[in-house]
Amino acid sequence: MIDLNIIWFVLVGVLIIGYAVLDGFDLGVGxxxxxxxxxxxxxxxxxxxxxxxxxxxxxxxxxxxxxxAAFPIVYATVFSGFYIAFMLxxxxxxxxxxxxxxxxxxxxxxxxxxxxxxxxxGSFGPALLFGxxxxxxxxxxxxxxxxxxxxxxxxxxxxxxxxxxxxxxxxLVMFTMHGxxxxxxxxxxxxxxxxxxxxxxTWMGFIVLYVISTLSTFFVAPYLFNGMxxxxxxxxxxxxxxxxxxxxxVGLKAKRFGYTFxxxxxxxxxxxxxxxxSLFPRLVPSSIDLANYSLTIYNASSTQRTLETMLIIxxxxxxxxxAYTIVIYRIFRGKVILTKDSY
Amino acid sequence: xxxVLLARIQFAMTIGFHFIFPPLTIGLAWMLVIxxxxxxxxxxxxxxxxxxxxxxxxxxxxxxxxASGIVMEFQFGTNWAEYSKFVxxxxxxxxxxxxxxxxxxxxxxxGLYIFGREKVSKGTHWFSIFMVAVGSTISGFWxxxxxxxxxxxxxxxxxxxxxxxxxxxxxxxxxxxxxxxxHTIDAALISAAFFVAGVSAYYLIKNKHTEVAKTSLRFAIVxxxxxxxxxxxxxxxxxxxxxxETQPEKFAATQGLYTSQEGAPIxxxxxxxxxxxxxxxxxxxPGLLSWMAFGDFKAKIKGINEFPRENIPPLFLTFVSYHNMxxxxxxxxxxxxxxSYLLYKKKLFENKKILTVLKWSVPLPxxxxxLGWIAAEVGRQPxxxxxxxxxxxxxxxxxxxxxxxxxxxxxxxxxILLGSIFLVLLFKKIKHGPEPIAKEAxx
Numbered sequence: 047m048i049d050l051n052i053i054w055f056v057l058v059g060v061l062i063i064g065y066a067v068l069d070g071f072d073l074g075v076g077x078x079x080x081x082x083x084x085x086x087x088x089x090x091x092x093x094x095x096x097x098x099x100x101x102x103x104x105x106x107x108x109x110x111x112x113x114x115a116a117f118p119i120v121y122a123t124v125f126s127g128f129y130i131a132f133m134l135x136x137x138x139x140x141x142x143x144x145x146x147x148x149x150x151x152x153x154x155x156x157x158x159x160x161x162x163x164x165x166x167x168g169s170f171g172p173a174l175l176f177g178x179x180x181x182x183x184x185x186x187x188x189x190x191x192x193x194x195x196x197x198x199x200x201x202x203x204x205x206x207x208x209x210x211x212x213x214x215x216x217x218l219v220m221f222t223m224h225g226x227x228x229x230x231x232x233x234x235x236x237x238x239x240x241x242x243x244x245x246x247x248t249w250m251g252f253i254v255l256y257v258i259s260t261l262s263t264f265f266v267a268p269y270l271f272n273g274m275x276x277x278x279x280x281x282x283x284x285x286x287x288x289x290x291x292x293x294x295x296v297g298l299k300a301k302r303f304g305y306t307f308x309x310x311x312x313x314x315x316x317x318x319x320x321x322x323x324s325l326f327p328r329l330v331p332s333s334i335d336l337a338n339y340s341l342t343i344y345n346a347s348s349t350q351r352t353l354e355t356m357l358i359i360x361x362x363x364x365x366x367x368x369a370y371t372i373v374i375y376r377i378f379r380g381k382v383i384l385t386k387d388s389y
Numbered sequence: 390x391x392x393v394l395l396a397r398i399q400f401a402m403t404i405g406f407h408f409i410f411p412p413l414t415i416g417l418a419w420m421l422v423i424x425x426x427x428x429x430x431x432x433x434x435x436x437x438x439x440x441x442x443x444x445x446x447x448x449x450x451x452x453x454x455x456a457s458g459i460v461m462e463f464q465f466g467t468n469w470a471e472y473s474k475f476v477x478x479x480x481x482x483x484x485x486x487x488x489x490x491x492x493x494x495x496x497x498x499x500g501l502y503i504f505g506r507e508k509v510s511k512g513t514h515w516f517s518i519f520m521v522a523v524g525s526t527i528s529g530f531w532x533x534x535x536x537x538x539x540x541x542x543x544x545x546x547x548x549x550x551x552x553x554x555x556x557x558x559x560x561x562x563x564x565x566x567x568x569x570x571x572h573t574i575d576a577a578l579i580s581a582a583f584f585v586a587g588v589s590a591y592y593l594i595k596n597k598h599t600e601v602a603k604t605s606l607r608f609a610i611v612x613x614x615x616x617x618x619x620x621x622x623x624x625x626x627x628x629x630x631x632x633x634e635t636q637p638e639k640f641a642a643t644q645g646l647y648t649s650q651e652g653a654p655i656x657x658x659x660x661x662x663x664x665x666x667x668x669x670x671x672x673x674x675p676g677l678l679s680w681m682a683f684g685d686f687k688a689k690i691k692g693i694n695e696f697p698r699e700n701i702p703p704l705f706l707t708f709v710s711y712h713n714m715x716x717x718x719x720x721x722x723x724x725x726x727x728x729s730y731l732l733y734k735k736k737l738f739e740n741k742k743i744l745t746v747l748k749w750s751v752p753l754p755x756x757x758x759x760l761g762w763i764a765a766e767v768g769r770q771p772x773x774x775x776x777x778x779x780x781x782x783x784x785x786x787x788x789x790x791x792x793x794x795x796x797x798x799x800x801x802x803x804x805i806l807l808g809s810i811f812l813v814l815l816f817k818k819i820k821h822g823p824e825p826i827a828k829e830a831x832x
Contacts, residue, residue, distance in 0.1 A: 108488030118477020
């Protein structure tokens with residue numbers, strides 16, 4: 047008998063990975079935009095993701111929908127618990143979403159610059175906040191179950207703890223590196239060289255931050271490491287992570303940007319994978335009583351019938367989505383060519 | 390102010406703003422499917438120019454729709470946690486299905502449509518707008534499935550303190566899904582028809598881009614007449630019959646029927662008051678309401694008086710928004726009929742009066758949509774899920790009034806800003822107009 051709860055844990059994980067890998071480079075490009083002064087480079091940057099960013103963002107929306115459908119208790123508890131942080135996240139995402147078209151429809155250079163800034167800040171914010179959210183979940187949230195009711199006492203200031211901010215910065219640097227590597231595929235000449243430098247620098251920053259974060263996790267949330275050393279899946283993901291991260295500077299040097307991007311994608315996927323694996327079977331650990339109050343894939347899930355129905359929906363829908371997404375990425379592969387229809 | 394009221398204000402504001410854009414997206418996308426097809430298949434330069442122009446505007450409208458839609462996907466969790474816990478087993482599935490079957494489709498293919506004009510074959514490019522139209526319509530379907538389940542829940546059982554799914558198809562095709570789907574999608578088509586007609590009329594008044602404007606106006610008028618008629622009959626009528634059958638107190642509230650009657654009249658005009666429920670200075674047509682609801686002039690219809698006081702919706706707002714929606718619906722038919730007649734008599738393009746009316750009518754279908762939605766949602770109160778869960782029990786109790794005020798102000802500011810910038814950019818684009826067509830292509 048297959049365990050639908052585990053399948054949905056994996057599927058939500060896949061959606062998060064899809065989002066982090068795909069919209070991850072959009073966010074990274076946005077962060078780089080914040081530091082790009084050259085007008086033409088900014089135009090190339092935003093147009094490098096122009097045709098695809100919206101589809102990429104749908105992974106987040108679908109992930110939200112899937113979480114609601116499969117684990118409604120988590121959807122309700124975490125989102126209402128992170129209220130102010132979530133409203134800020136939405137605020138950033140709203141501005142990013144309009145910045146592309148608003149930039150295109152604006153004529154004056156000043157107005158275009160304003161929308162570049164909106165795009166940049168609208169990417170910087172989420173790139174940071176996603177990590178902060180993950181950090182908070184790893185630490186555990188103040189959740190209790192009293193008389194069968196879930197009681198949470200999450201405060202905005204509580205969310206902004208040093209450990210979670212550290213994970214936030216780790217995510218920010220990781221997405222920036224991912225965006226820079228994406229841009230190496232899309233740019234040429236001097237602009238490309240700048241992106242290689244960005245990728246190399248963020249790569250170093252990423253390694254330093256990753257080591258510090260892992261060490262901090264030993265102290266902040268040691269339970270995450272329980273049983274990991276004996277788990278072959280842990281080692282598989284960890285080796286994938288090591289290989290991909292080692293390959294990145296090698297690939298950049300050899301100018302094999304496509305492979306480097308793939309390595310960066312694998313790096314992100316294995317990090318999310320490791321996070322999910324160490325959390326399993328919990329979804330939201332309780333900092334008050336880990337064993338009894340945590341929200342798990344069993345006590346926070348929908349019924350078997352709903353999980354089964356949703357699985358059928360996913361099995362029909364996701365392959366179709368992947369098929370046309372790949373086709374469209376192929377159409378827009380190669381360097382950015384600016385046309386009348388560009389942003 | 391209490392949490393529930395604030396959470397409702399925020400939801401009303403965010404959905405109200407969002408609901409301006411998807412109808413235009415759906416409607417324009419379908420019109421573009423036709424424009425681009427004629428431009429491509431018949432090598433018609435005028436239709437190609439219309440497609441290109443309104444295609445760009447679609448990009449702008451879509452962007453604000455996406456931006457404001459992100460908020461909606463997560464707001465059930467942030468602001469309506471108790472609701473989400475209670476209905477998650479049923480309500481989450483349509484939202485996820487909307488993501489998988491619709492959002493990906495429309496977003497991915499819109500990218501191809503906007504950026505691919507010079508990059509892919511004409512056929513592929515047409516296919517991209519077709520997929521945008523299909524995707525946005527499917528999106529409308531699933532969101533209406535979710536909302537209709539709140540109106541007329543089906544395929545569930547209440548167990549373990551929540552609604553649990555027993556029959557997926559019964560929950561998807563609950564009694565109100567299809568009547569509301571047709572009624573809403575057709576409303577989207579009307580909004581786009583009036584949009585295209587209004588913009589074209591503006592050019593004819595200004596005597597600019599006349600070649601393009603005449604063609605797009607001709608199309609929008611005929612299309613607009615058809616969809617405006619369909620909206621009332623059969624779609625509006627079928628929806629009203631369904632409400633009469635499945636949500637009698639909502640039906641009574643929309644119609645202002647405060648005491649049960651046989652041969653109930655239709656109120657054409659009145660001022661409703663809540664305490665006590667009365668219609669002041671009503672103009673009524675006897676028996677018509679009974680006929681409309683049950684096909685029998687003598688049929689008995691339940692009035693508000695038959696329902697417990699605590700279970701009836703706000704009467705004034707429900708009555709007024711419903712009736713103004715109906716008035717606007719009649720107005721759409723009238724205007725499009727007059728314009729079609731003038732078109733037939735070959736007098737439309739010179740008739741400044743009707744062109745001006747068309748120009749100013751652009752926002753009216755969007756207002757009608759808002760009114761219809763208010764009637765639907767306020768008319769369901771005090772329930773968030775009809776006869777299952779009350780709105781007051783559905784909010785996130787962990788979110789305080791201070792936090793709610795913060796987010797309400799935040800969204801109000803963002804939406805005022807985005808809305809104004811959207812209008813400025815839209816007007817600028819319209820003023821600029823479609824790209825000129827080479828003279829030889831016109832002959």
